[in-house]
Amino acid sequence: MGGFWPVPDVLTYLAGSWRVERFVRDLASGEAGEFSGTTVFGRIDEGGLLHQESGTFTWQGVARPAERTLRFLPGATQGAADVRFADGRPFHDLDLSSGRHIADHPCSADLYRGEFTVRDADHWRTVWRVRGPAKDLVLTTDYAREG
Template sequence: MGEFWPVPDVLAYLAGTWRVERVVRDLAGGHRGEFVGTTVFGPLEDGGLLHHESGTFVWQGVARPAERTLRYLPGPGGTADVRFADGRPFHDLDLTSGRHVAGHPCAADLYRGEFTARDEDHWETVWRVRGPAKDLVLTTSYARVQARPRARS
């Protein structure tokens, strides 16, 4: 699992439905949470993708429904400009090498995300969040719900 899968067009790669498993570790408090759900990357009228994630988040033994929405807009050379649902900038995403590092300042906190494409049906993110009140690591694994057919040799 140490190799990267180059992705020439991140929007084409992400389109579809993915199974999501996320582990959230609070390094300061020693707590651990888990999210399990689905992410759907559906088409937007402008050629981008609407990312909608929904599932269940369990934190300190309490399960709650959770969801979020992002917009992935076309960027140069097969990249994406990722924005919050309201259009505010979040980060860029360039998986042409199979790996990308992005940052996002949020008030007094700094988010640093590492994105890795493992193969045509698996990718992951690791977000490290640091700030005056936060010291978190969020590790998310994505698996395509319906794997793409592999070419025969």
């Protein structure tokens, strides 16, 4: 992959609708699954964005509806955001001013490490590596701007 695409204003960059393709691999079992859907980043009163993802997750041949909601609140700079779960609990920081960011999220005994990379004005990717006593996963998500 070539260079990263710096994002001077992360909330402006993310606003709108994105096509989402996520591939999940369980490194312990070798199982793989995928999610296909849409993420909409809509403005909220706190000055941030409400991230609403919905689509279909297929695991071991079984397709099920899946959704999640996150809050992207203004960070310390315009290139940064404070990402929170729907209930307000902290998830991770995000600073795309260089076009690349690494974030950690401890969850019980597991550690989630995310790498965020921006390819251009309409494409970005996250790769979460999850390690712990019960999990050994890689989740790769590609986002492509719609419209």
